[in-house]
Amino acid sequence: MSQSFFIQFGASLAAVAALVALAAWAKIAKPMTPLTDERARTLLEQEFPGRRLERIWVAVDGRGALAKSGAAALVLCEVGDGYVARHIPWGQAVASSFRDGVLRLDLSDVAAPLARLALLNWPPSPEPRAA
Structure with a gap:
C-alpha cells in the first residue's frame, strides 16, 4: 500500500x-416533550384558526392528539422533530380501527399517510345533551 492511500484513508x-x-454536538435526535392538553389546543388553534374545538383527546404517550370541530376531526401527530396537523371527516375518525389501545387514522396524505394515537378508549361516548 502506498503513502497516498494512507493519507486519503486518514483524511x-x-x-x-x-x-x-x-451531529452529537447539534443534538439532532433530541426527544420531544410530550403533548399536554394546553399545548395541543395551542397547536391546533395555530394550524386551524377560526375553528371551534369542541373536545380534545391527547394520546396517553403524548405523541399526538385528536380534536372534534363540528363535522371534522383535527389530528396532530408527531413526525420527526415536530407535529403535523391534518383534518379528516369526524365520521371517518369515529369509524377508524382501534385495537390494543391504538387508534389508527387513515389520513390519505403522502407526507403523513397514517396517524397512530394511543388512547384509553375509542369511540368516545356521546356527551349528554342539555335539556
Whole structure:
C-alpha cells in the first residue's frame, strides 16, 4: 500500500469523525416533550384558526392528539422533530380501527399517510345533551 492511500484513508477517517461529532454536538435526535392538553389546543388553534374545538383527546404517550370541530376531526401527530396537523371527516375518525389501545387514522396524505394515537378508549361516548 502506498503513502497516498494512507493519507486519503486518514483524511476520510477525520472527516467522518468530524461529522459524527457535529451531529452529537447539534443534538439532532433530541426527544420531544410530550403533548399536554394546553399545548395541543395551542397547536391546533395555530394550524386551524377560526375553528371551534369542541373536545380534545391527547394520546396517553403524548405523541399526538385528536380534536372534534363540528363535522371534522383535527389530528396532530408527531413526525420527526415536530407535529403535523391534518383534518379528516369526524365520521371517518369515529369509524377508524382501534385495537390494543391504538387508534389508527387513515389520513390519505403522502407526507403523513397514517396517524397512530394511543388512547384509553375509542369511540368516545356521546356527551349528554342539555335539556
